[in-house]
Amino acid sequence: MxxxxxxxxxxxxxVEEELNSAYREYGGRGLIAKIMLAEVNPxxxxxxxxxKLIICTGLLAGTSVPMAHRLSVxxxxxxxxxxxxxxxxxTAATALSRHGIKMIVLEGLPKSEEWHFVRVARDGSAELVxxxxxxxxxxxxxxxxxxxxxGDDISVISIGTAGERQYKNSTLQVTDASSGHxxxxxxxxxxxxxxxxxxxxxxxxxxxxxxxxxxxADKDLFEKAKKALVQRTLDNPLSHGLMEVGTxxxxxxxxxxxxxxxxxxxxxxxxxLDSVSAEAFMQxxxxxxxxxxxxxxxxxxxxxxxxxxxxxxxxxxxxFEYETIALCGPNCxxxxxxxxARIDRLCDDFGIDTMETGCTIAVCMEAGKxxxxxxxxxxxxxxxxxxxxxxxxxxGQGTEAAGKALGVSRIPTVKGQSMAAYDPRxxxxxxxxYATSPMxxxxxxxxxxxxxxxxxxxxxxxxxxxxxxxxxxxxxxxxCLFGWFTAATAPEITPDLFAGALGGEWTxxxxxxxxxxxxxxxxxxxxxxxxxxxxxxxxxxxxxxxxAVTGSTFDFSPEEIAQVLNF
Amino acid sequence: MxxxxxxxxxxxxxxxxSWRTGMVARGLGIRKALCIYDxxxxxxxxxxxxxxxxxxxxxxxxxxxxxxxDPPDYIIHEAATFANEENIDGIIGVGGGSVMDAAKAxxxxxxxxxxxxxxxxxxxxxxxxxxxxLIPTTAGTGSxxxxxxxxxxxxxxxxxxxLGPPTIANQAxxxxxxxxxxxxxxxxxxxxxxxxxxxxxxxxxxxxxxxDALAQKAISLIVxxxxxxxxDNNDITALTNMSFAATIAGTAFxxxxxxxxxAMAHTIGAxxxxxxxxxxxxxxxxxxxxxxxxxxxxxxQIGAAxxxxxxxxxxxxxxxxxxxxxxREFLRKIGIPTLEELSVQREMMALLVPAVMSDMSSYFSPKxxxxxxxxxxxxxxxxY
Numbered sequence: 001m002x003x004x005x006x007x008x009x010x011x012x013x014x015v016e017e018e019l020n021s022a023y024r025e026y027g028g029r030g031l032i033a034k035i036m037l038a039e040v041n042p043x044x045x046x047x048x049x050x051x052k053l054i055i056c057t058g059l060l061a062g063t064s065v066p067m068a069h070r071l072s073v074x075x076x077x078x079x080x081x082x083x084x085x086x087x088x089x090x091t092a093a094t095a096l097s098r099h100g101i102k103m104i105v106l107e108g109l110p111k112s113e114e115w116h117f118v119r120v121a122r123d124g125s126a127e128l129v130x131x132x133x134x135x136x137x138x139x140x141x142x143x144x145x146x147x148x149x150x151g152d153d154i155s156v157i158s159i160g161t162a163g164e165r166q167y168k169n170s171t172l173q174v175t176d177a178s179s180g181h182x183x184x185x186x187x188x189x190x191x192x193x194x195x196x197x198x199x200x201x202x203x204x205x206x207x208x209x210x211x212x213x214x215x216x217a218d219k220d221l222f223e224k225a226k227k228a229l230v231q232r233t234l235d236n237p238l239s240h241g242l243m244e245v246g247t248x249x250x251x252x253x254x255x256x257x258x259x260x261x262x263x264x265x266x267x268x269x270x271x272x273l274d275s276v277s278a279e280a281f282m283q284x285x286x287x288x289x290x291x292x293x294x295x296x297x298x299x300x301x302x303x304x305x306x307x308x309x310x311x312x313x314x315x316x317x318x319x320f321e322y323e324t325i326a327l328c329g330p331n332c333x334x335x336x337x338x339x340x341a342r343i344d345r346l347c348d349d350f351g352i353d354t355m356e357t358g359c360t361i362a363v364c365m366e367a368g369k370x371x372x373x374x375x376x377x378x379x380x381x382x383x384x385x386x387x388x389x390x391x392x393x394x395x396g397q398g399t400e401a402a403g404k405a406l407g408v409s410r411i412p413t414v415k416g417q418s419m420a421a422y423d424p425r426x427x428x429x430x431x432x433x434y435a436t437s438p439m440x441x442x443x444x445x446x447x448x449x450x451x452x453x454x455x456x457x458x459x460x461x462x463x464x465x466x467x468x469x470x471x472x473x474x475x476x477x478x479x480c481l482f483g484w485f486t487a488a489t490a491p492e493i494t495p496d497l498f499a500g501a502l503g504g505e506w507t508x509x510x511x512x513x514x515x516x517x518x519x520x521x522x523x524x525x526x527x528x529x530x531x532x533x534x535x536x537x538x539x540x541x542x543x544x545x546x547x548a549v550t551g552s553t554f555d556f557s558p559e560e561i562a563q564v565l566n567f
Numbered sequence: 568m569x570x571x572x573x574x575x576x577x578x579x580x581x582x583x584x585s586w587r588t589g590m591v592a593r594g595l596g597i598r599k600a601l602c603i604y605d606x607x608x609x610x611x612x613x614x615x616x617x618x619x620x621x622x623x624x625x626x627x628x629x630x631x632x633x634x635x636x637d638p639p640d641y642i643i644h645e646a647a648t649f650a651n652e653e654n655i656d657g658i659i660g661v662g663g664g665s666v667m668d669a670a671k672a673x674x675x676x677x678x679x680x681x682x683x684x685x686x687x688x689x690x691x692x693x694x695x696x697x698x699x700x701l702i703p704t705t706a707g708t709g710s711x712x713x714x715x716x717x718x719x720x721x722x723x724x725x726x727x728x729x730l731g732p733p734t735i736a737n738q739a740x741x742x743x744x745x746x747x748x749x750x751x752x753x754x755x756x757x758x759x760x761x762x763x764x765x766x767x768x769x770x771x772x773x774x775x776x777x778x779d780a781l782a783q784k785a786i787s788l789i790v791x792x793x794x795x796x797x798x799d800n801n802d803i804t805a806l807t808n809m810s811f812a813a814t815i816a817g818t819a820f821x822x823x824x825x826x827x828x829x830a831m832a833h834t835i836g837a838x839x840x841x842x843x844x845x846x847x848x849x850x851x852x853x854x855x856x857x858x859x860x861x862x863x864x865x866x867x868q869i870g871a872a873x874x875x876x877x878x879x880x881x882x883x884x885x886x887x888x889x890x891x892x893x894x895r896e897f898l899r900k901i902g903i904p905t906l907e908e909l910s911v912q913r914e915m916m917a918l919l920v921p922a923v924m925s926d927m928s929s930y931f932s933p934k935x936x937x938x939x940x941x942x943x944x945x946x947x948x949x950x951y
Contacts, residue, residue, distance in 0.1 A: 237691070451691075452731075454571055459773040459824075463930035492723050509921050551569060563935040 001062050001212060003101045005126050007118060009198035010049065010108035014118065014128045019102050025502075027059030029085040029476035030514055031103065032074030033521035036083055042528035046078040046190075047166055047197040049109035055157065055172075055203065056103035057093045058478045059514075062214040063501050065226045066233075066301045067483035069093035071157070071174060072476060077189035079168040079356075079398050080415045080440045082526040086191050087444065087476050089296035089305075090174030090184035095155035095205040099124050100212030110199045117158075117202040119150075122209050131201045135164060138349045138386075139173045139182040146204055158182060158202035160351025163192030165388060167396030169356040170196065173348055176318055178294035179307050183319035187353035188442060189417060190398070214501070222500025228493045233301060233486040242304040242482055246292050247322035248281040250421075254326065257455065258426035258549030261331040263372060264362040265412045265423055267547030272335030276325060284337040288313040302482050308341045317345040323443075326421030327358025332365060332378055339375030346382050352396070357382065359399040359418035367406035410541045415440035415531070422447070424538055425547040425554050427455045432465035432556065435536045436564040438522035444481055446472050456550040462563050469565060473515035516567045523565070536561050570775035573732075573822045575712050576701075578739045580811065582803060585702055585742035588617055588659065589624025595698045595737060597657030599627040601650045603670045605634040608662045613704060613745055617661050629653045631673075634662065637726055638669040639719045643683045647676035657698040661745075663757070664708030664717075664843075667701045671716035671734050674699045683718055687727040694733065701736040704745045705757040706796075706809035708843075709764055709817015711739035726833060741814050743807040751797045754809075755901040756844030758793040761813040762786060763828050763847035768819035769865045770858050771826045771931045778819035779868070785819065786872035788812035790897065797901045823931070828854040830926035831945060834919050839911050848903045852891035853947035859887025861934040866890050873897070895951050905951050916945040 002019035026034045032054045036042075044050035053075045060068040071093040077084035096102075099120055115131040134142055138160040146156055155175045162170035170192030173182040216222050233239055241249040254260035255273045262270045274280060285292055288309030295303040296319065307318040320341055328343045329335060347354045361378045364370055370377035384392030395402050399418040403411035412419045417440030424431025429448025437445040446469035448461065475484035487494045495506035526535075542554040579587060592600060600621055608614040609632055621628050631646040650658065650673060658677075660670025672683050674696035685691055701711040710716075714735040715728045746754075765782035768774070788808045795805035831854075832846030859866045860883045870877045870890040877889060906913070920941050923929055929941075936944065 457569065457571065457773075459771075460930040462772075462935040463932070466935060467925075467930075555568070566935060566937040566940075 001097070001100050001102060001214060003099065004103040004105065005101065005118065007104070007106045007128065007198075007200065008108045009106060009110045009200065012110070012116065012128060014126055016126060027061070027477045028056060028070065028072040029074065029087065029473060030518040031056050031477070032072055032085050033083065033518050033525070036074065036076070037521050037525050040076060042076070042525050043530070044076060046076040046081070047193060051076045051194055053106040053191065053194045053198065054103060057096055060478055060497070060501055061093055062097040062100075062212065063216070063222065065479070065497060066230060066299050067297065067480035068478065069097065069297045069299070070480050071186065073172055073186040073191050075191055075194050076529070077191065078166070078193045079190040080417050082415055082440065082529055082531055083438055083522045084189035084191060085439070085476060086172070086186035086188050088172070088174050088184050088186035089480065091155040091177050091297065092157050092174045092203070092205060094298050095207060098208035098211045099205070104203060106195065106198045106200055109197065113199070115199050115201050117200060117204055120205045122206045124208060134201050136161060139351055140349045142202065143175065143182045146202065150204060150206055152180070153207045155205040156182065156202055159192040159195050160349060162351040162385065162396060163196040164201070165396065166193040166196045167352060167385070168193055168398045168401070169352045169360070169396055171351045171353055173351055176296050176305070177298050178296065178305065179315070179318035181315075181318055183317060183348050184296050185319070185348060185353065187355065189440070192351050216501055217503030218500045220500070221496055225493050225496035225500055229487055229490060229497060230301060232490050232493065233483060236486045238485050239302055239482070242302050243293065245278050245282060246304045246306055248320070248325055249278040250322040251276050251326065252278045253449070254422065258547045259422045259455070260326055261419070261421055261423050263333050264331060264366045264410055265419070267423055267425060267545060267549060269549055270330040270335070272330070275335035276329050276337070281337070284308070287311055294318070297480070300480070304482060316341045317348065319348070320344050323421045324354040324358070327355050328361065328378070331358055331362045331421070333373035334375045334378065336375055339379070343379060343382065346379065346386070350382070350386050352385065355420060356398055356418045359412055360395050360402050363399055363403040363406065363408045363411060364395075366410060367408050369406060411539055413441055414538060415535055417441050422449075423547060424542055425456070425552045426550050428458055428554065429455065429461040429464040429468070431538060431542070431554050432461055432561065432564050433469055435538055435561055436465070437469060438519065438526050444472060445469055456552040458555065462560060466564050466566065469519060470512055470515035470567070473518040474511060477514055477518060519565060520567060533558065533562060571773070571822065572775050572777050573714065575818045575821065576736045576739050578712065578741060578814065580741045580814070582744050582807060583742060584740050585617065585745055586620060588700065588702065588740055589620045589626060591738055591740065592621060592626055592657055592659065592698075592700060593624045595657065595700070597626055597698050599629070599653065599655050600657045600659050601631060601653065601655040601673070602628050602659045602661065603631045603634060603646060603673060604660070604662045604666050606632065608666065608704065614661055617659065617702065621659065629655065634666045634669045636665045637717060637719045638665050638672065639721045640683050641721060643669060643672045643676065643718055644681060647673045647681070650677055655697060657700070658696075659700045659702065661702040661704060663703070663705040664710045667703065667708070667710035668716040668718065670699065670701060671710075671736070672718050672729055675729060675734060683729060684720060684722070686729040686731070687720065693731050696733065699736045700738045700740060702740045702742065702745070703810070703813070705749070705753065706746060706806070707757050707761055707813030707817070709761065709813055709820065711736060711741065712814055712817045713821040726837065739814070741810050743803060743810040746806045746810065747801055747803070749800050751800065751902065754800060755793070755797050755903055756842045756848070757813070758789055758796065758809055758844070758901070759848035759851070759898070759903060760844035761809070761816045762789045763832070763851050764816040764820045764825060765789070766851060766855070766869050767825040767828050768816065768823040769869060770862050770933055771820070771823040772933045773823040773931055774865070775822055778823045781815040782819040783868055783872045785812040785816040786869060787874070790873045794900055825928055826931040826933070827857070827923070827929045827944070830923045830929035831948070833926050833928065834922045835911065837922075838919065839909065841909055841911070845903060845909070848898050849906060849948045849951060852894045852951065853944050855891040855894065856887040856947060857936070857944045858933050859883045859890070898951060906948055913946065913949050917942055919945060
């Protein structure tokens with residue numbers, strides 16, 4: 001289970017190795033942090049020879065526990081200048097695990113202009129394949145051509161032309177299990193650009209002839225824990241909204257509490273809330289035979305995702321999620337699912353982060369570059385990025401670069417990355433996560449939307465953000481966050497899952513420690529990369545401008561912020 | 568800062584107030600009541616008197632006598648099953664914190680589906696239960712006025728709280744006469760639970776001005792009356808003031824929630840079976856030193872409420888130490904034992920740190936300490 005593929009982009013070689021035994025207790029985000037801290041110069045140029053792009057699976061990959069096959073993509077981010085892990089669903093982690101491949105590392109920098117892709121064949125052998133004919137293709141067309149060549153059952157990790165052009169908002173896209181399309185995004189932090197800098201267009205994984213068996217330490221113990229966890233997950237009320245609707249259900253909560261970002265985080269109510277509610281989503285879903293309850297990875301038991309069609313039943317997009325809906329919707333004063341779905345498709349195809357893109361469009365609207373709510377003009381900006389016009393290339397540098405160039409004073413970024421779809425004044429714990437996470441303004445790093453808490457109040461938020469960041473970091477090493485919601489609150493089950501799979505003595509504290517250690521490694525990298533306590537701040541306007549929904553500002557002092565992640 | 572202040576139930580207070588239980592229950596529409604208590608309340612005869620008082624008012628009464636300390640979930644289920652079979656329309660809980668918490672939890676299960684574990688910690692919505700009257704017999708946990716009920720989750724061997732607005736009583740009846748004859752060590756422990764409620768309410772990150780006012784008054788009353796109540800368990804003036812202090816301290820922390828002192832008490836209590844009030848008492852001085860740099864004005868208010876003269880120019884660390892030492896002296900005065908006397912080994916403190924930090928009460932500390940800082944906090948309990 002510990003095969004690794006190392007690509008030297010300069011020498012154009014691919015070698016296979018076994019994962020260093022010192023790294024075997026790490027997976028996903030933790031493995032990335034361990035390697036980055038040990039092997040990559042924190043001061044390096046993210047688009048240069050010293051940066052690595054690390055693609056790896058989680059600690060329980062290859063086992064039968066549901067949702068354990070998320071893929072982690074990491075390196076030094078061209079957008080933030082710090083360490084970055086982008087976590088994505090889809091079929092790739094499952095396909096790699098079948099081959100017994102733990103990790104693929106792209107290193108070095110090409111000396112010539114040729115493009116390549118990595119191919120893992122059915123028999124498990126791996127090679128670099130010349131890919132110049134695929135350069136210049138965007139993800140949908142690329143995946144189609146690769147399927148023609150290698151068969152329908154391949155899994156593909158790829159960059160669009162955004163990554164080829166090394167845009168700082170560029171993604172890696174992964175094949176979605178349900179739709180078969182490249183709609184799962186390793187989106188945040190511009191890692192597509194790192195892949196593009198190494199002139200690797202894609203990783204193509206053919207389905208392994210035989211499945212590599214996982215070396216369970218105690219299979220009976222594992223199976224017992226897995227069964228209990230599955231039942232607990234299905235019974236957990238927190239799973240139900242995701243199962244019935246999907247992440248789009250979140251607008252019903254965020255829209256009435258001031259968390260939903262509206263017109264570049266203006267902190268007001270959205271006047272078209274009914275058009276982006278969970279109910280409106282379910283209605284739109286039915287048009288043209290769209291579907292939800294789709295899993296992005298095989299074996300998922302929550303199946304929170306979806307496919308959106310047009311009125312004639314033609315596919316528009318899949319993986320149409322809350323963050324995209326909110327940041328490309330109400331944050332841009334757009335209340336039209338059709339337009340937002342088209343934006344989602346364009347972003348996935350071109351290979352740019354819908355979240356960064358939504359925030360970038362909104363600052364352009366604030367600058368008066370295009371009108372608020374004008375979805376055609378918003379799509380026009382995306383087309384400029386795709387065409388690579390001068391303005392498009394600027395937009396491809398992300399929200400902060402675009403906002404500064406346009407003279408916008410309200411730019412919602414931290415450490416250069418745009419915020420997620422939660423206004424930090426009204427979900428204060430997540431505001432603290434934005435400020436302190438080594439990932440930059442990131443919500444999956446520590447989303448604090450727990451029931452029964454006054455989220456516009458400072459009370460307990462430092463503790464809540466700290467604990468949730470640690471727990472979420474474990475998720476990024478092990479399983480989909482939505483499955484982890486349950487596993488993290490089942491201390492009588494979860495340690496046995498680890499003990500049964502990996503062996504050794506496991507307690508809940510040891511599990512939690514995976515997250516704390518990961519974050520501490522990331523902080524060490526970022527400090528060496530030049531980040532200081534002053535980077536742990538939100539943009540000034542959140543401290544001074546009260547949200548009209550709650551009357552709250554983000555009123556945390558630097559001393560209070562310094563207590564977060566104070567492990 | 569915008570604060571959240573929760574409502575309190577109506578209260579009837581004063582020596583002899585429990586004589587009104589029957590009349591009040593009838594007025595609230597109760598026709599058949601479950602009276603819930605423990606063996607201790609049966610043995611003192613207090614439970615029997617309340618039952619007779621209810622019957623005299625024309626109310627049918629069925630009794631559940633089996634509450635245990637930190638009520639286990641199966642006790643709640645047993646009592647609630649009985650209550651539902653008997654078709655009661657009201658519950659009267661008479662006893663200490665465990666009895667009142669059991670009454671609240673049982674009440675949830677009269678109108679909401681079993682098991683009680685569904686309602687632990689945050690957010691699960693409950694329908695209001697039947698009419699609930701709570702009568703404290705200690706001073707005290709303040710449970711008669713709060714929306715929390717601590718139950719032991721026996722599957723996972725931990726104490727969890729059911730909480731939410733429907734959990735709160737419809738009526739609290741606080742009768743200091745029910746405290747007459749209480750043993751000195753119990754009076755001292757319960758009194759310090761109330762003191763800790765007040766001091767933690769003042770310093771909690773959920774603090775608010777109403778809780779501040781009530782908590783300061785509670786501390787003054789406790790400092791002035793607890794030694795006398797410990798010395799003479801028939802001193803009705805001291806017991807009256809202690810009753811009132813415990814109830815208003817409960818009202819205070821109902822909104823603010825307690826914090827790291829209670830997390831420490833829960834942890835030490837779970838590992839070493841130390842009475843809750845004793846754990847709170849031993850934690851409190853250390854907590855004062857811990858939070859003095861973050862909420863110095865509140866620590867100063869605690870000191871002032873105790874009657875200390877604290878120089879305006881005092882540095883934060885000095886202030887914390889002065890208030891902490893005053894509390895330590897108070898604990899000696901009322902006979903609270905040391906951790907050494909309770910056979911709690913000092914070397915164990917490091918091992919308890921993770922449990923303290925993962926107890927949700929600690930989230931409400933005004934200062935979120937690192938593991939190392941929390942270790943020093945725990946170790947500081949030995950300074951007594």
